[in-house]
Amino acid sequence: MVPLNYYLILSAVIFAIGVIGVLIRRNLIVVLMSIELMLNAVNLTFIAFSRYLGSVEGQVVVFFVMAVAAAEAVIGLAIVISVFRHRQSLDPQEMQLLKW
Amino acid sequence: MVSPEPSIAAYDLLRWIPLIPLLVSGFNLFFGRALGKQTAGALAVAAVGASFALASYVFWQLPARGIWRDMVYTWIESGSFQVNFSFQVDALTAVMLLIVTGIGFLIHLYSLGYMAHDDGMVRFFVYLNLFIFFMLLLVMGDNLLILFVGWEGVGLCSYLLIGFWHHDHNNTIAGNKAFIVNRIGDLGFILGIFVLVTELGRQGIWTLDFGELQTHVKMLDPATITLITVLLFIGATGKSAQLPLFVWLPDAMAGPTPVSALIHAATMVTAGVYMTARLHFLFALAPATLALIAVIGAATAFFAATVALTQNDIKKVLAYSTVSQLGYMFLAVGVGAFGAAILHVFTHAFFKGCLFLGSGSVIHALGGEQDMRKMGGLKAHMPVTYWTYVIATLAIAGVPFTAGFFSKDLILWQTFSHGEMVLWTIGLITAGMTTFYMFRQLFMVFHGECRADDHAKAHLHESPAVMTLPLMILAAGSIFSGWLGAPEYLWGNRWDHWLEPVLGAVEAHHESVSTEIIVTLITLAVVVSGFLLAYVKYGKAGTSTEPQTGGGVFYQISFNKFYVDEAYDLLLVRPFTVLSGFFARVIDPWVIDGTVNGVAATARGFSNVWRFLQTGNVQHYAAMFLTGALALLAYFLGQL
Numbered sequence: 001m002v003p004l005n006y007y008l009i010l011s012a013v014i015f016a017i018g019v020i021g022v023l024i025r026r027n028l029i030v031v032l033m034s035i036e037l038m039l040n041a042v043n044l045t046f047i048a049f050s051r052y053l054g055s056v057e058g059q060v061v062v063f064f065v066m067a068v069a070a071a072e073a074v075i076g077l078a079i080v081i082s083v084f085r086h087r088q089s090l091d092p093q094e095m096q097l098l099k100w
Numbered sequence: 101m102v103s104p105e106p107s108i109a110a111y112d113l114l115r116w117i118p119l120i121p122l123l124v125s126g127f128n129l130f131f132g133r134a135l136g137k138q139t140a141g142a143l144a145v146a147a148v149g150a151s152f153a154l155a156s157y158v159f160w161q162l163p164a165r166g167i168w169r170d171m172v173y174t175w176i177e178s179g180s181f182q183v184n185f186s187f188q189v190d191a192l193t194a195v196m197l198l199i200v201t202g203i204g205f206l207i208h209l210y211s212l213g214y215m216a217h218d219d220g221m222v223r224f225f226v227y228l229n230l231f232i233f234f235m236l237l238l239v240m241g242d243n244l245l246i247l248f249v250g251w252e253g254v255g256l257c258s259y260l261l262i263g264f265w266h267h268d269h270n271n272t273i274a275g276n277k278a279f280i281v282n283r284i285g286d287l288g289f290i291l292g293i294f295v296l297v298t299e300l301g302r303q304g305i306w307t308l309d310f311g312e313l314q315t316h317v318k319m320l321d322p323a324t325i326t327l328i329t330v331l332l333f334i335g336a337t338g339k340s341a342q343l344p345l346f347v348w349l350p351d352a353m354a355g356p357t358p359v360s361a362l363i364h365a366a367t368m369v370t371a372g373v374y375m376t377a378r379l380h381f382l383f384a385l386a387p388a389t390l391a392l393i394a395v396i397g398a399a400t401a402f403f404a405a406t407v408a409l410t411q412n413d414i415k416k417v418l419a420y421s422t423v424s425q426l427g428y429m430f431l432a433v434g435v436g437a438f439g440a441a442i443l444h445v446f447t448h449a450f451f452k453g454c455l456f457l458g459s460g461s462v463i464h465a466l467g468g469e470q471d472m473r474k475m476g477g478l479k480a481h482m483p484v485t486y487w488t489y490v491i492a493t494l495a496i497a498g499v500p501f502t503a504g505f506f507s508k509d510l511i512l513w514q515t516f517s518h519g520e521m522v523l524w525t526i527g528l529i530t531a532g533m534t535t536f537y538m539f540r541q542l543f544m545v546f547h548g549e550c551r552a553d554d555h556a557k558a559h560l561h562e563s564p565a566v567m568t569l570p571l572m573i574l575a576a577g578s579i580f581s582g583w584l585g586a587p588e589y590l591w592g593n594r595w596d597h598w599l600e601p602v603l604g605a606v607e608a609h610h611e612s613v614s615t616e617i618i619v620t621l622i623t624l625a626v627v628v629s630g631f632l633l634a635y636v637k638y639g640k641a642g643t644s645t646e647p648q649t650g651g652g653v654f655y656q657i658s659f660n661k662f663y664v665d666e667a668y669d670l671l672l673v674r675p676f677t678v679l680s681g682f683f684a685r686v687i688d689p690w691v692i693d694g695t696v697n698g699v700a701a702t703a704r705g706f707s708n709v710w711r712f713l714q715t716g717n718v719q720h721y722a723a724m725f726l727t728g729a730l731a732l733l734a735y736f737l738g739q740l
Contacts, residue, residue, distance in 0.1 A: 023723050031719075092718050099716025 007048035015041035028083065028090040032076045039069045114170035114187045117154045117197070118236035121147045125229035132222035141215070144225035145208040148232055152201035159194045166190075166601070169242065176245075181297075181306035188242030188310070192602040195442060196239035196374055199449045203366045204232050206570035210457050211358040213567040214464055224264060224356065231257035235367050239374060243308040244293050247375065251289065251339065254368045255282045261363060262355040274354035281348040285338015292331030296382075299324050314381045322385065329382055329389035333396075336372030341423050342430060343400045347665055349423055353415040357460030360415060365422045365456050366449035373429045373445050377438040380603055384436065394434020394515075398523040398530075401427025403662070405533040409540070410659040413470050414459045417541050421496065422452055424530060428511050431527060437514035438603045439596040443585040444511060447495070447503035450577035454492035457571055461485040461563040462545060466556045472541065477550035481560040484568040486546050488575035493542050495578035497535040498627050503582030509620055510585055510593075516619050528626055535630030543638040587620075589613045 014037055021034025043062045050058030084090055124147035132140035158168055171186035189197065208228060215221045231254060238250025255278075263275030297308060305316045317325070336342065341349035352364045363369070376383055376393070383390060401424045408420035425448050432441035463470055465482060479486045495502040498509065508531060515524045550557060562568065585595035596603075657663070 019726060023719050023726070095718070096716030098714070100711040100714050 004048055004052045007044060011041045011044040011048070014038075014044065026091045026093060028080050028092055029077075031092065032073065032080065035076075036069060036073065039065055112170055113154060114158065114168055114189060114240070115172055117151050117158070117201070118187075118233050118240060120150050120154075121229040121236070122233040123147075125226050125233065128222055128226045128229070132226065135222075137221040138212075138216075140222045141212050141225050144229050145205070145212060147229055148201060148205045148208045151232065151236070152198075152205045155194075155197040155201045158189055159198055162189065162191065162194050179306070181301070183243055183245050183308055185246065186242050187240040187246075189240060190602050191599050192374075192377060192442065193239050195446060195599070197236070199370075199446060200232065200235045200239060200367050203449050203453050203574075204235075204362060206573055207358050207362040207366070207453065207457065210361075210460070210567050210570040211356075213564045214358055214460055215356065218356075220264065224261075227257055227260045227264070228359075228362070231261070231363060231368070235371075238371055242310055244296070244310070244313075245308050247378070248290065248293060251335075251371060251375075252286065254363070254371065255279065255286070255339070258282075258352065258363050258368055261359040262352045264355055264359065268354075271354040274348075274351040278348040278352050281345050282338045285335045285345050288331045288333075288338070289335025292328050292335065295324070295331060296328045299328070310378060313379075317382055317385065320385075325382060326386045326388050329379075329386040330392065332375065332379065332382075333389060333393055336375055336430075337396065338372075339375075340369050340372030340426050340430070341400075342372070342396050342426065343403060346400060346404065346423050347668060350416055350419040350661070353413070353419050357415065357456060357463060360419070361453045361456030361460065364419070365452040369422065369426055370429070370445040370449070373426070373433060373441050376430075376433045377442055377603065380438045383433070390434050390436060392434075393430050394520060394523055397427045397430030397432075397434050398526045399427070400424070401431060401530045402526045402533075403427075405530045405537065406658050407661045408537040409533060410655055412472050414462065414472050414475070414541065414545060415456070415470055417472075417537060418452070418455055418459060421455075421534065421537065422448075424534065425452065425496070428508060428527065428530070431515060431523060432511040435515050435518040435520060435523075437511065437518075439599045440507065440510040440514050440585070442599065443582070443595050444507040447507040447578070447582045450574050450581045451492040451495035451502075451504055454488055454571060454574035454578050455496065457567070457574065458485050458489040458492065459545075461567055461571065464563055464567070465560055466552055467559055469552065469556060472544040474551050474553070474556075475545045476548045476552075477546070478560070479546040482546075482562045484562060484571060488568075488571040489542065489546065491575040492578045493538045495582075496538055497631065498531060498623065500624065501583075502579050503577070506582030506585045506587075509587070509623060512623055513587070513616055513619055517616075528623060531623055532626040532630035535627045536634045539631050539634035540638045543634065547639060587616060589617060 018034045018037030018039075018041060021037065022031050025031050025034060043065055046058040046062045046065075050056060050062075080090060083095070087094070121144075124143055128135075128140045128144060135143070162168070168189040169186065170188075171184055173185050174182060175185040176183040208225075211224065211228065215224050218224065234250045234253025234257060236250070238247055238254060241247045241250060259275045259279040262278050263272045265271050266275075293308070296313075297306070299320055300307065300313075300316060303316070303319045305312070305319070307313060307316070320328075334345075338345045349364060349369065353360050355364070383393075404420045404423035404427060408417050408424065411417045411420060425444070429441045429444045429448070432438070432444060461482065462475065462478060462485060465478070465485075466475065469475070491502070495504040498505045512524060512527050512531070515527055550560075552560070584598070585593055587593065660666075
């Protein structure tokens with residue numbers, strides 16, 4: 001059986017990739033995808049602990065997270081389309097009207 | 101008929117006495133111009149006439165009803181402290197009511213003629229009616245706060261009317277001077293009220309009501325009472341033009357003459373005397389203050405009389421004479437003879453009102469000339485003015501059986517019988533000087549040859565009936581008003597008897613009647629010598645030749661009013677202006693503005709650094725979010 005640590009390390013790596021993606025990518029769609037990555041990294045952790053502890057609670061939470069993630073993706077993509085129609089660009093660096 | 105149980109509705113009558121002039125004042129303010137000045141003026145006169153009629157009715161019913169009260173509404177309520185907006189008329193107030201509305205009515209009537217050629221006549225009557233309103237508040241209020249409202253209100257109207265002809269900058273300055281000097285006195289007055297309220301409050305009595313004050317004031321310790329009364333008296337020195345705050349009154353003559361007669365002779369300036377009489381129970385408990393008041397009063401009477409001896413402006417003489425007579429009133433207050441003081445207020449209102457209106461008649465006839473050196477010989481041209489002036493002059497000089505004789509004599513006698521020999525002597529000399537300067541004025545204005553220029557001479561005329569009628573009534577009052585206060589050896593003093601419910605019984609004198617008669621004869625001798633001196637110097641010679649520059653040292657000192665204005669200017673006004681300039685140029689821009697702007701600049705400096713954190717870039721915010729999350733994580737890991 002694969003030890004718990006492996007799952008946690010993998011999860012941490014995926015989460016880190018997601019964070020870096022959110023922080024540095026210049027395309028809003030990729031940023032959204034990176035957020036999905038982060039969410040799924042968390043999901044992985046939940047599942048791993050669920051299995052490790054022999055409890056289903058972790059899996060229940062994962063279903064909630066997936067539902068929220070689906071909703072978030074819908075709204076996020078809708079916003080992305082609307083932004084693109086306005087600005088013909090999806091670079092978050094160019095969307096900084098609310099600055100000093 | 102007098103009903104034994106007066107209905108409440110009858111008491112509501114009281115509020116209309118001040119209300120009518122106020123309403124008409126407001127009405128004229130907005131619609132006076134549309135009505136035309138004669139109609140507006142007539143309306144204003146009618147308003148005061150209505151007040152006078154009501155006041156007479158109240159006065160008539162007073163003996164049967166005791167005290168009239170009219171509670172309008174509760175003005176201030178805070179815990180157990182309550183101030184009502186309510187009026188009260190007792191014997192003392194009734195007298196003041198009649199003076200204010202009666203003399204006020206006559207002077208309003210006179211103003212119809214005097215101001216007929218003035219474009220600002222409507223504005224004049226608006227102010228004058230407003231003044232009557234505030235003066236009535238002052239005398240009718242049943243607590244100190246209402247009195248104070250009236251006190252400040254009459255000060256405001258006085259200021260407005262002194263500067264009535266505001267196109268001449270000097271008039272505005274005179275108005276400002278009156279206002280500012282009065283502020284100094286009023287500061288003392290309001291401090292006195294504060295101390296009185298808080299000290300009584302410390303004893304558990306929170307009140308400003310005169311009746312309650314009278315019952316509870318004995319709870320205060322003597323030192324506190326002395327402090328309170330001195331502070332209140334400072335207020336009185338301002339309003340009633342006593343040393344050292346008298347300087348505004350002579351300058352106040354810049355206003356139209358009816359104003360000088362009404363506000364600066366008959367009514368407002370006597371407010372200080374009224375106030376001390378109203379609070380006599382307080383002053384009576386402070387012998388030190390009374391002594392101070394007596395000294396200040398006598399000193400003012402003497403000082404102002406010496407100045408009046410040499411003035412050439414017809415109204416300035418009367419102004420200093422008013423200051424001097426007010427000094428007499430305070431001398432009476434100081435020796436505890438409140439009744440005598442109020443009697444002098446009463447008689448003085450008649451003869452000084454008459455004198456001022458007479459001088460106004462003269463000024464009117466001469467087209468605005470006020471210099472007595474350019475008058476003379478007006479007797480033939482203005483017989484009514486002349487004869488009323490003579491009567492009023494006799495009254496102020498204290499010729500037997502005129503009003504001034506009784507009131508002034510009463511004051512001198514009270515001073516004498518209280519054993520204040522020095523003050524009595526001063527009062528005596530002042531009486532002589534009064535006679536001298538008044539007859540000097542009479543001779544200079546009405547006798548001898550006319551020294552007016554030809555243009556003015558051609559226009560010489562007796563004033564119209566609306567002006568001479570008040571003169572005649574006031575002249576009659578100048579004779580008869582004093583008869584109420586006759587000494588015991590004649591027909592007895594009705595005056596003190598009338599005021600007894602308010603001021604308490606007058607203590608019986610232990611001196612014999614013969615002493616009193618001798619004292620009166622001494623006064624008369626001084627008065628006669630004053631007259632003879634004036635006759636020799638100004639009357640017999642026919643024309644008067646006043647030294648323009650020369651004269652003795654004393655003449656110059658008197659002529660220049662003891663250089664009091666100059667001294668105040670040097671000692672107070674200039675240092676004050678310099679200090680103000682320092683504050684305006686250094687403290688205000690650098691310290692005050694510096695502090696305020698400095699705080700703002702500091703805030704702006706910090707914002708200038710920190711606002712650049714707000715990049716507007718979502719990813720920067722996310723990075724900071726991450727940093728924060730990591731920091732929290734590190735912290736909690738460290739805790740493990």
